[in-house]
Amino acid sequence: MKKLVTPFRVGLLVIAAGAFFVTFVLFARKGGLSDSESTKVWAYFRDASGLAVRGRVQIAGIPVGEIDGITLEGTRAKVWLKIRDDVDLREDAVVTKRSESLLGDYLLDLNPGTEGAPSLETGGQIRRVVDTQGMEAVFESLSQITADIQEVTGALREVLGGERGAGSLQRIVENLVRLSDSVDATVRRNADRLDTIVGNVEAISQDVRGITQGNQAEITRIIDNIEFITRDVRQVLGSVKNIVGTGEGDVKESVASLKETLRKLDGALGNIEEITRKVKEGEGAAGVLLADEAVGRELRETVQDVSRFASRLTDLQAEIGIQSTYLAAQGNSKNVFSVRLIPKPDKYYLLELVDDPRGSVTTEVLQTNPPSEGDPVVQTRKVTKESLKVSAQFAKRWYFTTLRVGLIESTGGVGADLHFFNDALRFQMDAFNFADDELRYPRLRASLRAQPIDHLYLIAGMDDMLNAQQRDLATRRLVAGRDFFVGGGLFFTDDDLKAILTLTGIPTP
């Protein structure tokens, strides 16, 4: 066991060290760009200090390459750059040397160039190089400023230095002293006058301030008006010049035409004045319409009502459908024509015409008068007729449930629908015919409706689930009781109908 443990431990150490080594090498390799995934270009720098191999090249702060090599060519540094292939380098590209920190750690900022310029291929040269950025540029500027200051101080020294300069300075100071004395004396002599002048100026400024403070809005309006007036005058003068022209004959004709136009205009204005006066006084239909406040209010309400009505009409959607089902026990088919009016997505009105083979049963009471012998005085007769039934229901939807109430197949009833799979599947329950004395229970109908494609659905279910079957003795027609049915239907929205009518055209008599 000992013999096994020692090599195992050594092997573990070697494996761990090898793994660390491979990881480090892979990590370090990823830092560089390979030749296959980069474009190699070069640029001349006057000063490449601070640049190093593998130094960053970036665009907008994002690394896009690295410095591949730096060689000396003559008195310039030739710097080779590896730029990522996805950077679209152009011949007018610009590379700028910029310091990253005060340590002199430099990087290169790359402007890849404009789209219109030719592409820069591998081995190409970036001709635009800015290599005096950062602290170097700052120091250069400081050096220039220092030189300027030295120049100024030198000139001052030349002007003011020595005996001659000292004499000049002394004379300047003496002149300044005399000047200040003179000003002082003048002010003293005219102190009263100056006080008066200052007082007058103060009074004037107070007046002006009083005017402007109270009438700032008016003054602003006056200035605006003056501006408008000058603009209008300029336009009018331009128009007059165009209309009148330059010749004397043209002027006369223009003036005569203008007089005539003015006369007509005067008449037209008179008519308008007459009309507006009548309107103002409430004369005539227009006057009453505009001048009577009550009429105006009524008119506004009417317009609002019309607008609401029109809005409802435009929001209203209609759906027309037909359904045919085969009744298993009856051995006949039942057809339904329906119109669904949908004013809102969660509300609709359902109108149906139903052709039901069960027909409608009416009870007639016959009274024999005078009663014949052997027959009852009052007889009851049931008549089963094939007649269309009518349904008219109001429906309201909450989430996946719709409740209906109204007339179902010419009797009062209620219904409920459960919608599944984005309305592709619908479970439908109807309860109606509550008042029929012949039926033990109300007529209850359950159906499952599946809509595999638009406008077409399949339906199956059971009618009159609770009651036992009853047949007409003469015709064997099923008049009550449970019956299975299966069938299908089609429906179209008003949009579909519009499209169909647009394509086929409306038949004209």
Add this chain to the structure above:
Amino acid sequence: MTTQTPSKPAREPGPFTQAVTRFGQGLIDIVSTLGGIITMGLDVFRWSVRRPFRLVNLFAQLDFVGVGSIFIVSLTGTFTGMVFALQTSTAFQLFDAESLVGPTVALTLTRELAAVFSALMVTMRAGSAMCTELGTMRVTEQVDALETMAVNPVQYLLVPRVLAGLFMVPALTMLFNTMGMGGAYVVAVGGLGISPGTFLSRTQQWLAPEDIFQGLLKGAVFGLAVSLICCFKGFNASGGAKGVGQATTEAMVASALSIFILDFILGVLFF
């Protein structure tokens, strides 16, 4: 009658002569030691490729030198990386260049510190043990006994130790690199708030595979030198227990010096 003049007693050499003598003797010792180490190294190489290959001995030494040094090298590496990151970040903050902490630590560790520190740790822990063990065997004539039994002591004793030094120090250098970078990352990112992305990306930018190769090569050279020196000193120890202790001390000093001198020479060659 003949008179005999008494022979003059030998004159004591002067201080200058003594200094020159000591210097010369020291120089001769150094050159002799160097020559002895090289000769022994050639012997080791020669015997390492000849049968019988004593793998049990070899693995025992690999285990002793390499596996036994894992803990101390890991600990040293972690704290070296941590303290280096701490100190460099303090300096770089003055220049708003904290992003250079990662590359600085990485380059310093991979190129220099990992190999040097790993070799020093191996010298202190395993080299001293090698020297003492061999010296004791020498002064107790166990080496002679091996020769008597026709077992070549170079092949039996020295080859496994030298090969262990040669192979295990680079492995420990790699371990040192990893632990050091881990420690630097913890301090720089966790303690000093340098962003992890910046630390890793800038390290990746500046660290090249050549730096790692360079460190590993240095580790191998240091391992070879240290094991040869320790084996040589122990193998040639004399003078009983005192001689063994002196040989061990000399081996430690010579090993440490050789590591730094070789580091400089290799650094100049690689740079």
